[in-house]
Amino acid sequence: MPADIIDHISREIDLSELEKSEFRSILSEVSLHKKELLIKPGQTVQNEYFVVEGCLRAYYLDEQGNKHIIQFAIEDWWISDFEAFFTNQPSKLYVEAIEDSKLLSLNRTLLEELYNRIPKFERFFRLKTTGAFVSLRKRILSSLEKSNKERYLDFCETYPEIEKRVQNYHIANYLGMKPESLSRIRKDLA
Amino acid sequence: MPADIIDHISREIDLSELEKSEFRSILSEVSLHKKELLIKPGQTVQNEYFVVEGCLRAYYLDEQGNKHIIQFAIEDWWISDFEAFFTNQPSKLYVEAIEDSKLLSLNRTLLEELYNRIPKFERFFRLKTTGAFVSLRKRILSSLEKSNKERYLDFCETYPEIEKRVQNYHIANYLGMKPESLSRIRKDLA
């Protein structure tokens, strides 16, 4: 069940056959094996990536060297170091495949040229960014007002597919708790 | 020490006298007394607001009726229900003055017309949004990886001015802790 990027975009905007092929022409394919890195700290980030198949995580290391997962991505999702991508500064993140993965890479420069030719695409990417902003806000609020158990339940509801595919300790990390705690929560719920 | 919106914008982009007066022409002034509401849940949100003088908070009520403060704003900051403003859906927030305040109101439609006449302004507001995105992310990470005490210290460092002006229980609420806890943390630090 690989994801189709044209379907994905067509959910928001209508595209002619010509526009579809124009868009396809600026994409490149990227394949990654499990544990391979797509982005490393220090790099500049010229691309964002659409996940056709597989699963990835974006994380960073804090001053004490602890990992913190910022996002997961599976089929039909986008991933990158968006902060670095938007601000054109060096990345602070690791983006790593947790399964063998197939991605489509979208170059910023080519994309901006496409905006000029077909402004409709700008609309799509603006909507995508707004959506990301709104999700981020939900995650903040959920982390401030809720217990570990509630956050885990929210997570299961929002991302059921990820909950099935990703390991306990990755999910715990994403939710800001210890694997032991998540294990106890799950036991409790069963 | 009221804030000057033209200075504020000039920190990011260069403006001619003509552009400055064009921009001024689409602003309106709004005054609020302490405890007055600028935005209520259910309203559509056509404006964003620049704080010339005073202090406000944006909060919402969860299902249990508990308040959660999403942001503060003092001189030189922007406030609104940005989610409602961007998505054109009814607001879920209260935006309330915590001091007598003077604001400049910026209407979305007028702003979009201005973008067409002087695209430079679009650049400013895109930068502003990107900045907001980045700050949101920092706040998430800080809430996931840090203790109450560390989050409070971060807050003092990031927003020293707000820490001075805003009451204990508002800050505690913003940081997702109880006023009693913040009180103990402060005692501890002294």
Add this chain to the structure above:
DNA sequence: CGTCTATTTGAATGTACTCAAAAGCGGTGG
């Protein structure tokens, strides 16, 4: 001065974390 609201303090409770060890699971090589 009195009232209302905010802050501080105390004691008991609860939630999540730490550290340590055991059990489970998957892949590899003999």
Add this chain to the structure above:
DNA sequence: CCACCGCTTTTGAGTACATTCAAATAGACG
């Protein structure tokens, strides 16, 4: 096919941190 190894998950006991509830104190404002 089985034994072993490394990694993940589970379980237990003790500890730390934050919350709850209640009461006392301090401050702001009419």
